[in-house]
Amino acid sequence: GARLVGTSRRASIDMSVTFHALPPSANSACSRCVLKCAGIDFEEVNAYGQTRTPEYLAKFPTNLAPALEHDGCCVSETNAIARYLCAAFPDKAGKFYPGDAKTKAKVDLIAEYTGITIYALIAKAMYPNVGFSLAAGDVGSFDALKEHLPASQEAAAAELLNLLNDKYVNNWLKNSTYLAGDEPTIADFRFAPIMYFARVAIVLPERIVKYLEDLETKVPGFKEATEGPRGFTADKVKA
Secondary structure (H helix, E strand, O other): OEEOOOOOOOOOHHHOEEEEEOOOOHHHHHHHHHHHHHOOOOEEEEOOOOOOOHHHHHHOOOOOOOEEEEOOEEEEOHHHHHHHHHHHOHHHHHHHOOOOHHHHHHHHHHHHHHHHHHHHHHHHHHHHHHOOOOOOOOHHHOHHHHHHHHHHHHHHHHHHHHHHHHHHHHHHOOOOOEOOEOOOOHHHHHHHHHHHHHHHHOOOOHHHHHHHHHHHHHOOOHHHHOHHHHHHOOOOOOO
8 A cells, every 4th residue: 555655736746756665674764764854755655565566576676675766767775765866856865965976985885884784684683583584595594494593693693783883883983973974864874774673683882872862853854764663673672
């Protein structure tokens, strides 16, 4: 089904934004952050059970959510969606992907590292706890290796915590409010929502707890955009 989040009477149907998302998904929340925090009108459609239909595949060959439709363009992959929105709505979202090539490169490297390295560890560490299926080749995907799943989760969680402290707390968040400076960027929107999943597997470092509080209280739209994963894990937070 579809849930109408916002519409613009001025925009034609061709220029409207349709956002395909999974409500509890941290990755979907990453894209929703860009939309909400930029004040872009959009219609959100629940993608659950839809991503393998012929209609969806024709638009999004990766058959994944989140995904976005706007002005005849179909985009999936979280970072690609974020960069597209910043380019397509420069007056509203451009501020989240600011500056010259060097500035953008820092935002990009943090966003890519987060999506590739950090999210993979989060999935290994906590997906079994919430009933999500693991990727092909992961320990948890083999019945014969099920007894090793707790050890695999523990190892992933330990490395996750290590990298959060080493790369984020003691580096990117050491001397600034947000990851790439004192204003939020799409790097923050890629990282912060997935911390609501990470907290199932590890006790988040104090600096990251404060960072999330800053986003929730100081960045309009962020708290609403992340309601899905925050609510989904609220009763599963590691003590």
